[in-house]
Amino acid sequence: MTEGADIEREDSLTRVEAFSDGVLAIIITIMVLELKTPVSEGLAALWPLWPIFVAYVLSYAYVAIYWVNHHRLLSHARVVTSGLLWANMLLLFTLSLIPFSTAYLGEHHFSREATLLYLLTMLAPALAYVLLQGRIAATGAQTSASRRYHKASHRKGLAAAFVYAFGLPLTYVSPWLGVGCAALVAVFWMLPWSGLDRLFLDRHPPA
Template structure:
């Protein structure tokens, strides 16, 4: 298939589709949080691993939605590469509800944490592909270049923390999850600290 020549209208359509898929992913995650049938707060308290896994995953999906929205502000047209990179990102994010449910149900066991960390790292690879496409085919002004440089810095640091988290999971599941939480905090931080770290 040849690349399309759709402009901002096509970009908006892809972004709207992505918003819908991400909304479904969040809905699936919350539906996995089944209320206990037994009476008593102790049965509700017993669900804390499921709730913590949900909160962490919700933060991740929210971060990807925010960054996806900001990234598409710099897209100028639709190409096959952009479409497939975006589909790849959505596919990797669609695995998050399963990994989240597995992590919570298994009470942060070693194997469940390892699966969770690996699943969490997959969207980062897909996002790098998507960003490289938009950086090449999208806006080329100074603001766009500044955004890409800043985002790529954070992406490199986040990937390194993810990789460390996967390795640390073999030592302690909580150490691996701490790295996952650190990545979320990293993306919530303003521009300054990471850019200062890399001299940007």
């Protein structure tokens, strides 16, 4: 069976997005369940929750960025192929591990091991995303705007993966350097209106 054979109605893309939205909405929300209410009185009893809260903020930003990127990426798709479906399922699987590594990071107070595991669960979806983008670049819209988008977004994705990979050895110097790498990528993706984006575009984009 060639991939062309299982091309489906364009509106089935809507259902892929809806399912992904559901999974991402649940992933982003169940992380807050880790914030367990202290039994003892007084606001001071809330203080020991700070590592869990910081880990939640970081992972919320991370999943939110994936949602935004996923939403942009799928707007360039045109057909639902088996390759797209399974690459998307793989991406959602890797993202579903984030609540676990986030809880581990928070409960173990940003220890070296927890930071390493966290960076690894950041690398996994980054690689799955590259796979999904490859499928969509191959079978999606072939306009010059789409090609430009894929080029810039692919370079940005590789840069992010590089920063995560770079953070892994840095964690042995200090876990906070590893966490800093993860935070750096988050800030860098959340500012798409910043000048940074221009670094990943060709010098002379068509007018």
